[in-house]
Amino acid sequence: MEATKKVKDLKISKNELWTSIRKDWQLYSLILLPVLYLIIFKYGPMFGNIIAFRRFIPGGSIVGEEWVGLQYFQMFLNDPTFYKVFANTFILAFLLLVITFPAPIIFALLLNELKNQFFKRFVQTASYLPHFFSVVVVAGMVFEVLALNGPVNSLLASLNFEKISFMQLPEWFRTIFVGVDLWQTLGWGAILYLAALTGINEELYEAARIDGANRWKQTIHITIPGILPTIVVLLILNIGNFLQIGFEKVLLLYNPLTYETADVIATYVYRVGLQSGSFSYGTAIGLFESIIGLLLVLGANYLSKRITDNSLW
Amino acid sequence: MKESWQYKVFKVFNVGVLIFIVFVTLFPFFNIVAQSFSSEAYINSGQVSLWPKGFNIETYKVIMSDTMFWINYKNTVVYTVVGTIISLILSTMIAYPLAKSRLKGRRFLTLFFVFTMFFNGGLIPNYVLVTSLGFGNSIWAIVIPNAISVFNMLIMRTFFQNIPEELEEAAIMDGSSTFGILFKIVLPLSKPILATMMLFYAVTHWNSWFPAFIFFTDKELFPVSIYLRNMIKGAEATVGTGATAADNMVQISANIKSVTMVLTVLPILTVYPYIQKYFVSGVMLGSVKG
Numbered sequence: 001m002e003a004t005k006k007v008k009d010l011k012i013s014k015n016e017l018w019t020s021i022r023k024d025w026q027l028y029s030l031i032l033l034p035v036l037y038l039i040i041f042k043y044g045p046m047f048g049n050i051i052a053f054r055r056f057i058p059g060g061s062i063v064g065e066e067w068v069g070l071q072y073f074q075m076f077l078n079d080p081t082f083y084k085v086f087a088n089t090f091i092l093a094f095l096l097l098v099i100t101f102p103a104p105i106i107f108a109l110l111l112n113e114l115k116n117q118f119f120k121r122f123v124q125t126a127s128y129l130p131h132f133f134s135v136v137v138v139a140g141m142v143f144e145v146l147a148l149n150g151p152v153n154s155l156l157a158s159l160n161f162e163k164i165s166f167m168q169l170p171e172w173f174r175t176i177f178v179g180v181d182l183w184q185t186l187g188w189g190a191i192l193y194l195a196a197l198t199g200i201n202e203e204l205y206e207a208a209r210i211d212g213a214n215r216w217k218q219t220i221h222i223t224i225p226g227i228l229p230t231i232v233v234l235l236i237l238n239i240g241n242f243l244q245i246g247f248e249k250v251l252l253l254y255n256p257l258t259y260e261t262a263d264v265i266a267t268y269v270y271r272v273g274l275q276s277g278s279f280s281y282g283t284a285i286g287l288f289e290s291i292i293g294l295l296l297v298l299g300a301n302y303l304s305k306r307i308t309d310n311s312l313w
Numbered sequence: 314m315k316e317s318w319q320y321k322v323f324k325v326f327n328v329g330v331l332i333f334i335v336f337v338t339l340f341p342f343f344n345i346v347a348q349s350f351s352s353e354a355y356i357n358s359g360q361v362s363l364w365p366k367g368f369n370i371e372t373y374k375v376i377m378s379d380t381m382f383w384i385n386y387k388n389t390v391v392y393t394v395v396g397t398i399i400s401l402i403l404s405t406m407i408a409y410p411l412a413k414s415r416l417k418g419r420r421f422l423t424l425f426f427v428f429t430m431f432f433n434g435g436l437i438p439n440y441v442l443v444t445s446l447g448f449g450n451s452i453w454a455i456v457i458p459n460a461i462s463v464f465n466m467l468i469m470r471t472f473f474q475n476i477p478e479e480l481e482e483a484a485i486m487d488g489s490s491t492f493g494i495l496f497k498i499v500l501p502l503s504k505p506i507l508a509t510m511m512l513f514y515a516v517t518h519w520n521s522w523f524p525a526f527i528f529f530t531d532k533e534l535f536p537v538s539i540y541l542r543n544m545i546k547g548a549e550a551t552v553g554t555g556a557t558a559a560d561n562m563v564q565i566s567a568n569i570k571s572v573t574m575v576l577t578v579l580p581i582l583t584v585y586p587y588i589q590k591y592f593v594s595g596v597m598l599g600s601v602k603g
Contacts, residue, residue: 017417026491027410031422034407034461038426041458044442045434051441062445107334110327119328126335128589129342132581134520136538140545140574141341144348144567151344154359183338191596215320240431248523252542266436273437274527286435294432 052284058277072284081268082285089264089289093242095174100182101238104189105231109223111190112197113215124194127187139252142180143167167253170260177253177262181246192234193227200226232310240297243289265289348571349373356567372572381532382540382573389519389536396456396518397511404466404510409495411466412473430463440527454528455521455536465513468595472506473499509595512588516581541573 021028052072054064076082107127114120130138146152146166153163166172204222213221247266254262265285273282305311343363348356352367360366376382410416411423434442439458448454476499484494500507522538529535544565 020415020417024415024491027413027416030406030491030495031410034403035422035425037403037461038429041442041460042429042433045438046432048434048438048442051438056441062441110331113324113327114331119331123331123335125586125589127338128592129585130338132516132520132585133578134522134538136520136522136542136545137574137578140541140570141345143545144571145341145344147567149357149359150567151340151359151362154362157359183341186334187338191593214317215323251523252545269436274440279437279441283435283437286437290432290435297431 049283049287051280052287054280056280056283058279064280068280072281073288075281076285076288081263084260085263085265085268088261089243089245089266091261092174092177092245092264095178096181096245097238097242099178100185100189101235103182103186105193105227107186108190108193108197108227109219111194112223124187124190127190129187130184131188133184135246135248135252138180138184139249142176142253146176167255168257170258170262173254173258173262177246177250180249180253192230196227196230197223228308229310232304232308236297236300236304236311239300240293242296243293345571345574348567349575351568353566353568372568373576376569376572376576382537382576384533385535385537385540386576388534389538392452392455392521392536393515393518395452396460397514399456400460400462400465400514400518401507401510403461404469405500405507407461408466408469409473409499412470426461426463426466443524443528449528450531450534452534455524456518458524459517459521462514462517465510469506469510472503476502505591506595509591512584512591513595519581537573537577541570541577544570544573 048062051064053067053069055066055068056064111120111123114123133141144150148163148165152166157163164172166176200222204226205218208218208222243265245264245266247264247270250262250264250267251270254267266289269282269286269289272278272285301311340363344361347361347363347365349372350365350368350370351361352369355361355366407422407426411419411426413419416422433439443449443454443458446453448457480498480502481494484498489497520538522536522542525534525536525539526542529539547565
């Protein structure tokens with residue numbers, strides 16, 4: 001019974017679809033080009049991952065020459081560099097999650113306490129600026145500011161410290177990378193929280209004041225719960241992009257001397273794939289990374305739905 | 314109600330922290346501008362921080378008389394204009410239908426687009442696709458593969474959804490077709506969102522460097538971001554190969570690099586005061602109903 005009913009429904013909806021396409025062909029014709037674009041340029045490369053399972057020769061067939069099974073996956077499981085870049089990726093991603101994720105929340109809360117609107121707007125305007133700079137310019141600034149005769153080292157020297165060649169030392173890379181990320185995203189990241197803050201009902205604060213709650217208690221009991229849904233949604237998105245840690249920025253900031261801590265999965269894929277021409281091998285590593293990313297976002301979304309009732313879909 | 318003394322202390326502390334953040338945020342930028350107007354000797358002795366020393370504009374003249382710089386700069390302008398137009402058209406073409414509740418399969422189509430935000434083909438399959446389409450060393454490698462930003466498209470869709478349905482119904486009564494409605498009613502009403510999207514896409518295209526980096530071998534086609542990238546990397550390209558920086562004259566002076574950086578961000582800085590509020594409202598608009 002159930003099944004036949006379903007089939008019937010499907011038939012009706014199919015007919016309905018045709019009727020509505022006939023009636024609204026102009027609306028449907030608009031979506032053709034974007035959908036075609038998506039199929040070729042977004043879903044095409046997903047299908048192109050097939051070369052992780054086939055031997056690909058640059059210049060040869062786009063889907064590779066022959067099936068090799070999981071050979072390329074076995075290859076990276078036996079590749080010591082793979083474990084190093086995997087660990088680097090995880091450490092950097094973790095640092096970003098615990099430092100650059102909460103920072104805009106705190107920044108927004110601090111801004112929210114300002115009564116002087118002019119000063120507030122000034123701080124905001126200034127803090128957005130780095131978001132609009134090209135990553136190439138950002139990298140250039142980092143090199144200049146941290147140069148051996150740059151302002152940071154001049155400051156160190158004037159305080160009688162040794163000068164540090166920041167960009168050549170692997171032990172400095174993580175600090176620099178997280179610092180740059182924080183610098184570039186702090187202000188921009190706060191926008192959504194500031195928007196959420198303006199949406200909190202003023203009456204709640206009044207009620208709390210009558211009950212004798214001070215600013216701190218108001219923050220804990222009203223402000224933070226008020227922006228919690230925003231925090232959760234952004235946290236899920238962040239976890240989904242957990243492994244995608246500013247690949248372009250790493251590529252511009254690192255060099256062979258700092259590979260030890262700076263080399264991440266994406267840069268390794270770039271080097272083995274595009275620079276050394278091992279396309280299939282690079283694809284296999286890249287696919288592995290993408291699948292972990294997808295699982296992370298699905299998992300985070302599921303957990304958040306169970307625990308907080310907030311989810312992306 | 315009187316403020317507690319703790320809150321007063323906090324307020325002073327808060328203003329201090331925020332001033333510090335502003336200083337740190339703007340410092341690298343002012344440092345670059347100061348360097349670009351300073352003489353090399355002062356930069357090398359580490360004396361330039363926020364104000365130029367040994368004022369000179371010679372380097373600006375040198376860079377601006379470099380033909381390659383101008384060719385690359387012009388390329389960036391062309392890529393930005395063409396890319397922005399293509400992105401705007403494609404995004405509108407999908408955002409508008411998705412805003413219509415009468416569109417059957419709308420939920421599926423939305424998911425079809427949103428899925429690509431969480432899963433992508435990866436670097437190498439993308440590279441293979443673009444090169445096998447013959448896009449290498451052409452503008453299409455830059456402006457086509459990333460033409461639609463799903464995030465931007467969702468912001469546009471939200472805007473279109475908020476246009477009162479009655480306006481369009483009235484037009485249908487008068488015999489307007491879907492295209493007629495789109496061009497005569499919806500788009501003229503959507504100037505704010507179109508302007509925002511134009512700025513979003515334009516900044517992205519202006520700042521883009523990676524596609525050109527992997528797909529272009531012809532110097533004449535480079536955008537200015539690659540010109541700058543090669544300059545920054547040129548100075549330390551020798552590090553890994555065993556030669557010390559000192560005995561290698563590839564070293565490009567800090568002064569020249571900072572001039573190039575300033576010229577590269579100049580258009581963004583010029584429009585920044587005007588566009589900043591559009592960006593903010595755009596992001597907020599998109600976040601209200603994701």
